Amino acid sequence: MSFVEYGDTIKDGDTAIVFLGHESMFPVKVQHGTVTQTKYGVIRHSTDLIGKKYGSKVTCSKGGWVFILHPTPELWTMNLPHRTQILYSTDISIITMMLELKPGSIVCESGTGSGSLSHALIRTVAPTGHLYTVEFHQQRAEKAREEFREHEVEHLVTVTNQDVCKNGFGVSNIADAVFLDIPSPWEAIGHAKSALKAEGGRICSFSPCIEQVQRTCLAMEECGFTEINTLEILLRVYNVRTISLQIPDLGKATEDNSSTGFDSSNPSSQGSLCTNLQQGTAQFKSGVPLREMVGHTGYLTFATKS
Amino acid sequence: RKIIFEKQWFYLDNAIGHVYGTTFEVTSGGSLQPKKEVEEATTETKGAGTDNRNIVDDGKSQKLTHDDIKALKDKGIKGQEIVQQLIENSTTFRDKTEFAQDKYIKKKKKKYEALITIVKPSTRILATMYHAREPGKINHLRYDSLAQMLTLGNVHAGSKMLVMETCAGLVLGAVMERMGGYGTIIQMYPGGGPLRAATSCFGFPKHFFDTLHEFPLSKVESLLSGTFSTEVLPSEPEGSTLVEEESNGLSDEKQTSLQETEEEPTTEASMEVSQAEEQETMDLSTEDVEFKESKEKGMKENVQEKQRKQWERRKKLIETAALLREKNSDGLIIASKFHPTPLLLALLEFVAPSRPFVVYCQYKEPLLECYTKLRERGGVVNLKLSETWLRNYQVLPDRSHPKLTMSGGGGYLLSGITVVLDKGRADSTHSEALKMEEPAAKRCRVQDLHC
Numbered sequence: 211m212s213f214v215e216y217g218d219t220i221k222d223g224d225t226a227i228v229f230l231g232h233e234s235m236f237p238v239k240v241q242h243g244t245v246t247q248t249k250y251g252v253i254r255h256s257t258d259l260i261g262k263k264y265g266s267k268v269t270c271s272k273g274g275w276v277f278i279l280h281p282t283p284e285l286w287t288m289n290l291p292h293r294t295q296i297l298y299s300t301d302i303s304i305i306t307m308m309l310e311l312k313p314g315s316i317v318c319e320s321g322t323g324s325g326s327l328s329h330a331l332i333r334t335v336a337p338t339g340h341l342y343t344v345e346f347h348q349q350r351a352e353k354a355r356e357e358f359r360e361h362e363v364e365h366l367v368t369v370t371n372q373d374v375c376k377n378g379f380g381v382s383n384i385a386d387a388v389f390l391d392i393p394s395p396w397e398a399i400g401h402a403k404s405a406l407k408a409e410g411g412r413i414c415s416f417s418p419c420i421e422q423v424q425r426t427c428l429a430m431e432e433c434g435f436t437e438i439n440t441l442e443i444l445l446r447v448y449n450v451r452t453i454s455l456q457i458p459d460l461g462k463a464t465e466d467n468s469s470t471g472f473d474s475s476n477p478s479s480q481g482s483l484c485t486n487l488q489q490g491t492a493q494f495k496s497g498v499p500l501r502e503m504v505g506h507t508g509y510l511t512f513a514t515k516s
Numbered sequence: 517r518k519i520i521f522e523k524q525w526f527y528l529d530n531a532i533g534h535v536y537g538t539t540f541e542v543t544s545g546g547s548l549q550p551k552k553e554v555e556e557a558t559t560e561t562k563g564a565g566t567d568n569r570n571i572v573d574d575g576k577s578q579k580l581t582h583d584d585i586k587a588l589k590d591k592g593i594k595g596q597e598i599v600q601q602l603i604e605n606s607t608t609f610r611d612k613t614e615f616a617q618d619k620y621i622k623k624k625k626k627k628y629e630a631l632i633t634i635v636k637p638s639t640r641i642l643a644t645m646y647h648a649r650e651p652g653k654i655n656h657l658r659y660d661s662l663a664q665m666l667t668l669g670n671v672h673a674g675s676k677m678l679v680m681e682t683c684a685g686l687v688l689g690a691v692m693e694r695m696g697g698y699g700t701i702i703q704m705y706p707g708g709g710p711l712r713a714a715t716s717c718f719g720f721p722k723h724f725f726d727t728l729h730e731f732p733l734s735k736v737e738s739l740l741s742g743t744f745s746t747e748v749l750p751s752e753p754e755g756s757t758l759v760e761e762e763s764n765g766l767s768d769e770k771q772t773s774l775q776e777t778e779e780e781p782t783t784e785a786s787m788e789v790s791q792a793e794e795q796e797t798m799d800l801s802t803e804d805v806e807f808k809e810s811k812e813k814g815m816k817e818n819v820q821e822k823q824r825k826q827w828e829r830r831k832k833l834i835e836t837a838a839l840l841r842e843k844n845s846d847g848l849i850i851a852s853k854f855h856p857t858p859l860l861l862a863l864l865e866f867v868a869p870s871r872p873f874v875v876y877c878q879y880k881e882p883l884l885e886c887y888t889k890l891r892e893r894g895g896v897v898n899l900k901l902s903e904t905w906l907r908n909y910q911v912l913p914d915r916s917h918p919k920l921t922m923s924g925g926g927g928y929l930l931s932g933i934t935v936v937l938d939k940g941r942a943d944s945t946h947s948e949a950l951k952m953e954e955p956a957a958k959r960c961r962v963q964d965l966h967c
Contacts, residue, residue: 215674216846216871229897229935265869265935277897277935280870282670300904303667304660310638313673313696333672334694410537420916427911436537440909443660448880448901450887495884497901497928509909516537 212362213281213329214336220259220278225361227285228253229277237281237289239360250274281361283329293350296326297391297416300445301507306334308512309387309412313338318381318388318405320344320374320398322354327389332358332366341367342381342405344374374398379405390415395422396429403433403515410516418508426511435513442509448497457490524630536636541629543592565611579605595628602628615915637718639666639690646686646714647923654683654714655853656878658926660906662687665849666694668931669874673698675846676839678866680704680733680859682852685715687876688728691849697724702836702845704863706733706854729836736862739837844868851876856930857886861893867934869895875930883930895937903928 220226224240230248238246238253240260246253251272253259258268264280279285284299297305305327311317315335322328322345331341345351351371358364370380375394378401379385388402388411395415402413413435415426423440430438518525524542531540565571580588580602588598602624603609609617635641643659651657665687671677671694679701681687688703692715695701703710710730738744845867850859856875867873873896877883883901890896904926908919 214672216868218844218868229933231897233898263869263936265871265933267936267938278870279897279933279935282872284667284670284872299667300664303663304906306667307643307659307663308640310640312693313698330667333670337673337698338696409535420911423909423911424913424916428913438911440911442907442909444905444907446903446905448903450884450901495881495888497880497884511911514537516535 213283213286214333214363214366216280218263220262220264222260225281225286226259226264227279227281227289229279231276235279235285235289237286248274248276250276283333286329287326290324290326292324293353294321294323296324298326298445298504298507299330300443301416301510302327302330304441304443305389305414305416305510306330308510309389309414311335311339311387315339315386316342316384316407318342318344318379318385318402320379320390321346321392322350322369323391324350325354325357327391328354328358328367329361329363331389332363336363336366339366342370342379342385343367344370344372344379346371346373374401377401381405383408386411388413393422394425396425399426399429399433399435403435406515410514413513413515415511416508417511418506420509423509423511430511430513435515437514438511439513440509440511442506444504444506446503447500449500451496451498452493453496453498454491454493457492459490521632522630524632526632531634534634537633539631539633541595541631563610564614564617566613568611568613568616571608571611577606577608578602579607595625595630598628599624639693639718642686642689642714642717646684647926650684654686655851655876656925656927657683657687657851657876658904658906658923660904661876661926661929662690664902664904664929665851665874665876666690668872668929669847669849670872671695671847671849676700676702676844678702678704678845678848678863680848680850680852680863682706682711682854683714685710685712687849687851688712689715689718689720692720692724692728693718695727697721697727699846700727700729700839702729702731702839704731704733704736706852729832729839731833731836731840733859735837739840740862740865744837840866846871848873850874856882857889860886861889864895864934869934869936871934873932873934876927877930878925878927880928883928886930890932895935896932897935899930899932901928901930 217224220240222240222242225237226240227235227237228246228248229235230250238255238259240255242256242260244255246255248270251270251274253268253270253276258270259278262268262278264278266278267275268278269275283302287296287299287302290296309315309317311331311334313335316339317331317335319328319331319341320343322343328341328343335341343354345354348371351369355364355369358367358369372380374390374392375397378398379388382404383406385405385407388405390398390402390413392398395417399413406413413430415423417423417426427438427440517528519528526542527546530546531538585598585602588601599621603621606620609620612620639662640659643657643662646654647656647658669677671691673694673696675695676699677691677695679688679691680703688701688710689712691701697720705711735744843866848860848863848867848871850856850863850873852859856877860873860875864873875883875886877886880901880903887899887901890899906923906926910917910919
């Protein structure tokens with residue numbers, strides 16, 4: 211496996227995702243002789259995982275079973291150990307498209323944080339692109355390097371431990387795109403500009419507060435960035451449910467005539483709606499929004515250097 | 517080549533040799549290159565009111581008449597100067613607040629200073645453009661939904677992707693961009709041939725198309741049941757495919773010219789493409805002349821040419837069928853005008869386990885059904901029905917707020933990950949496989965009935 215290339219079978223040293231069912235999963239590092247405890251029992255790596263196909267069902271000691279999935283940046287985002295607040299796939303997807311990333315792109319990122327976005331960026335720019343990521347927190351920088359090595363993508367990424375606002379990205383005139391997720395992005399706009407290629411490129415800044423966005427936009431304008439655009443993207447997830455609503459008793463329900471009248475007013479061709487008169491309910495399928503959803507992650511400000 | 521865009525017409529000749537992102541001003545008939553930064557016509561009218569309590573709408577605040585303005589325009593005076601004149605002749609301008617003045621100038625500038633920026637084509641530009649200009653052609657797929665699809669589908673270099681779309685080739689183009697010419701794409705198409713009008717706007721290098729395969733949707737059933745063979749392919753539909761593709765080519769050309777007329781950032785690549793197309797047609801016509809010169813030989817050659825093309829097409833089809841038969845695709849992306857359930861259930865067969873799939877639909881209800889059917893079938897985990905909301909903001913000093921209008925809907929996505937089918941379920945599919953060994957004709961009839 212690798213985060214940038216699919217493999218068929220699970221090998222020693224791989225990172226795999228154990229899927230327990232219904233949004234519940236966790237990553238494991240596959241190693242000979244190691245065991246992993248789940249609520250369905252023990253998984254023995256040597257016999258249960260290594261050599262098996264990704265996507266297989268693995269039976270655990272208690273008779274329960276789990277699926278073993280191939281790692282992807284998206285699954286990693288959902289399961290990675292948090293060292294900071296992270297960016298989720300919804301924001302990541304629009305960032306990737308609006309920064310016009312593709313194989314071969316050179317990207318600068320700061321800060322690295324927990325590496326959620328980093329993995330997605332690396333996946334997109336591989337095999338010929340490169341990610342230069344800057345993290346001022348030494349421990350986090352070190353941890354990120356370790357993860358990239360483990361995930362077999364270290365050749366596609368350079369982690370630098372310095373303050374991007376003071377020292378920049380450590381590269382100049384080579385980037386196609388720059389991404390900033392730092393508390394004071396306006397202090398790094400100048401560095402971002404010099405990191406971008408002379409013929410131009412795209413920039414994105416992620417900030418939770420509108421005051422940060424205002425200062426960033428002003429800084430971008432001063433640096434001559436054009437096409438400055440701020441947007442916000444929200445994900446709505448729906449649960450698929452079969453709902454049955456009770457039909458009110460208007461005093462007619464006992465009369466057969468009126469009930470058939472009701473039936474005919476709801477043609478059975480409407481597949482999603484079926485009436486069960488014996489129980490006095492009508493059933494239908496619905497996509498029900500979750501009780502609680504993410505209402506705000508951050509504003510994304512994009513601009514072009516040309 | 518004359519091009520019409522936003523009620524202006526111009527020639528692109530002058531734009532060649534400039535970097536992408538250069539802004540041009542339109543003069544009578546040609547494109548002119550003005551300075552990048554127009555030194556702001558400094559609003560030296562620093563006098564400004566604080567509120568609008570004394571501003572009355574009497575319709576007489578502008579002292580220039582309609583005819584005056586037309587006269588200015590006819591004289592070919594620079595737009596910038598017209599705006600200046602309009603400001604000077606507005607009696608209420610000085611009483612307006614600073615922000616209202618700003619807004620007034622911006623509005624007039626938009627109307628009188630015709631500036632055109634030429635940018636490089638990308639998924640970002642094309643998806644935004646198609647969504648704004650021709651949402652019907654792409655099933656109202658908003659660009660943020662497309663972005664989601666590419667991410668959820670883990671589209672990246674080196675994959676073997678299956679794409680079924682009726683979005684004018686926009687989704688295909690987006691996938692091709694993300695794969696950068698590495699890996700394989702198999703496009704499943706309905707009817708006589710794949711539509712790639714939007715794909716051609718990307719200006720992909722030729723080698724990107726070497727990795728692109730296509731397979732007719734109508735042959736999927738026979739491929740799954742094992743009755744597929746190219747002999748089944750009658751020559752008649754082959755011919756129609758040819759015709760279709762030719763007409764596709766035509767519509768391509770129409771499409772690009774249409775885009776050039778409407779598209780905000782006129783893409784140079786689409787221009788290049790149309791130039792290339794012109795060249796092609798030129799070549800064709802010279803060939804035609806040659807044909808006429810030696811009619812007899814030409815006729816024979818023509819037939820041979822047709823046969824050769826048919827043979828090549830058949831060869832490609834066999835190759836693609838072989839690729840599909842491996843049933844090890846790395847992902848499936850569906851965005852079409854068709855009902856997604858039968859497409860998904862059939863095409864998932866070609867996808868390897870532990871790979872992502874994404875289905876787009878403009879409406880939520882078909883995806884609800886799809887969700888239920890997939891649950892019944894099994895072999896998938898992490899099913900998710902979702903939608904994204906996109907909100908744009910105006911960010912200006914002391915005037916930041918969400919934009920007044922936002923898009924009502926960008927469609928819905930159903931995504932998930934394939935896994936190895938259950939043993940028990942595998943048995944049921946096995947019995948299905950047995951059923952599939954029944955005479956093909958009968959099976960076909962049954963399928964027809966289902967349709």
